[in-house]
Amino acid sequence: MASPKHVPSPIALPPTRRHKPVPLPPVDEVKAKLYDHAEAQRIRSGQLGEWFTTPLAGGEWTEWGKRAKPDKIGMTFMAINRISANPEPTNEPARRLMHSRYIKTHHAIDPEMEEKIAPKYGTPREMDRRDQVWIEHAAELAEEALDRQIRPARQLHWEDMTPLGAGVERAFDQFATYLIQAMYLCSDASGPWNGLIHYGFAEVKSFLAYELFDYNLMCGLLRKRVMANGGGMGVQVDGLGAGLIDVCNEASRGFVGEVEREFSSVVFAIDVLFNGLLLEMARLGSAGAHSRFDRHLMTQLVQDCARHVAFGCRRISFYLRNCPDREEAAVKLHLVADRLEPLQAENHLLNPKVLEPLAVMLGGGAGAVDRGMAILREFWPQFAGNYLARLDAIGLARRDRCLIPALAPF
């Protein structure tokens, strides 16, 4: 048998390089120089720095005396934003890399030095505009992301995992293998973008970190489930990332170079469209689950996907309402959708390694797969229907051009 073809890993990333050792000064010489470090000298002189000497009002220190009160949930972002002088990021370009919007930039650092210490590309200064990053109610969504994250030790009851018939077990395992693959794709495609978002957008960065963990946490749980109930990992779903991988790689330009990148395309592809489809699949998985445990797992996945979709919709909605040229932005997103919808319909929604296991689960076994297919046929309109309803809500109506079939093509 010919050996399989090798291709690069799906998500394009910058190449890595190794530090090349070069001679360094001797240890003793270094230590002697370190002794003369400015901070060491200051400490020896018994002084404290400007952080201590600056006036609490009118100097480098800000907001002395403000005290946030926990709200009914706890000490939320909303509680601190209620009293903060900077409750939301502004459109002011970021002047530092590692810098929170809550902290004032130092007056003595001049623009020339600022340019040197804060290169734009490949850093969190790449995305420092509200229209590129922000969403309405970012604080609430970030809080929800952590609050609703599954706590397996507390919430999962492994004793509810019951042995299933071989056919149904195999179907569930195949479905779980597909979900694992799908969530790695989301994690790989969207994860690196967090490094390009400025620290001023703390709530969004938090949300994206939790979203990344959601994907992987669920992958871990699905793997455990698959490897514990008599079955095992199923078959890779070829073509699952059709369109998505190209859109994400084109948007990121491989995260290389001093070029503009298109975060909105990735959010649309991963959070709005793909997570939207996964959400419907998880609902079907929940309906077809044959044990309380499996149903619980799928219900959790529904919640996770719904949160990711909510982020995507709010992000695209904010983007369209606040970007410099709404019309151009909408055209770009429509083109992304034009590419993704047919490819995802063919390779994802109609993939036999996705639909057939669901049909077996929904029908109740391999002998009743026709019943499962009938349920899928009946459910089918919700794929496009729910997706289009979301797009209506965010101001990107596609009812006249959507390429996901409105009715089941089988």
Next chain:
Amino acid sequence: MTIPIDKAEAVERIKQLPQVRRWREGNYEPGAWFTSKPAEEGGIWGSWGHRFQPNRRGVSFVELNRADRHPVPDEGLGLLPDREAGVEPDSPRYDYPLNQKYQVWSYNVESLYEEAVSRQWSATRDIPWEKLEPMPEDQERALCQFVSFLHTVEFVPGDTLPYYMARVDPSFPEVRLFMSSQCADEARHMEVFGKRMYANGGGPGMEPGAEALLQFDPRKSVLPQEIARTVSGVNPTWDFLAYSYFVQMIGEAVVLDFFRFGEFLGRNPCDKEMFRRIMQDEARHVSFGTMRIKYYLDHAPRQEREAASEMLHYLASACEASATGFGLLLQPSAVEPFALLAAGSPGNLDKGWDVVREFWATAVEEYINRCERAGIPRRGRCMLPEQAPF
């Protein structure tokens, strides 16, 4: 893959898909995924017959992997789902840049991941914010300056880890999973420090990096500028081993010592609990990095092991003598608040510096011990003075 241009063409293409034609004819017989044997018997199905009796901890990767008759492979399989998945014979294999077990694995990654999952906490709910008590002005100022510094530092790993996750072959899911848990941890740390700034009347402190920048004099640089620049900040183009050393073994280790000291100096149950929880998280990250470097050096082919060891020693020397080692241990927004918090009042500052000197010696000693455990012995080579230079 061609993209249909209009609705009619899209509909037509879908109608012509072999599976759709089959289904339209009423043939719902599941395909080879359902009928094939597992891969070890020559089929396309991944693996079969795995059974594990959950115990009171549920199902943990530590025990699950121990019970698995298939060991973690030395080389990734180049598939899109986890290891032990199956694949069609004509499907491509994906060349993930990090596809050797020795490049990614850590001795304790399974248990660390399980710990990470079970110890997730919430900055909103799990800190006893109501137990904060008003502190003397100078003490609150010191604490707020310290947490202002930590608030921004905590973003760094979460910005860079996802790049490495996407490079790891999915045959090693435990590694990807652990790194994702670290991203969540770091987000929570950033959040809790941001909240603490506003929680007790202090407010955000002065820009934490400003003093070091304003003090900086290239003529007094310990290392030649061209070297100092290459180790001044991590970015996703760094080799993964170097990344682990920089972020998880020296950077986070120093920060872990900061947290330990913060907990020790905490004046109320809220601050103590905040630092205690963060310390647990950070200790996991440091442990992963340390044991990962050790695994690498224990298992890489001889030539690579030697090259990696040489690179790590070089990087360690350079980092110790610059911002990540010495510079971090002398970060004005950390050590000065420490001294003031330890002193209890500005009038007692000398006493505070005595405590900070002890902190310095402990931090350096622990770092050297950790390097020893990782297989990069630094005793006698370490650029960090064993006693504080003040």
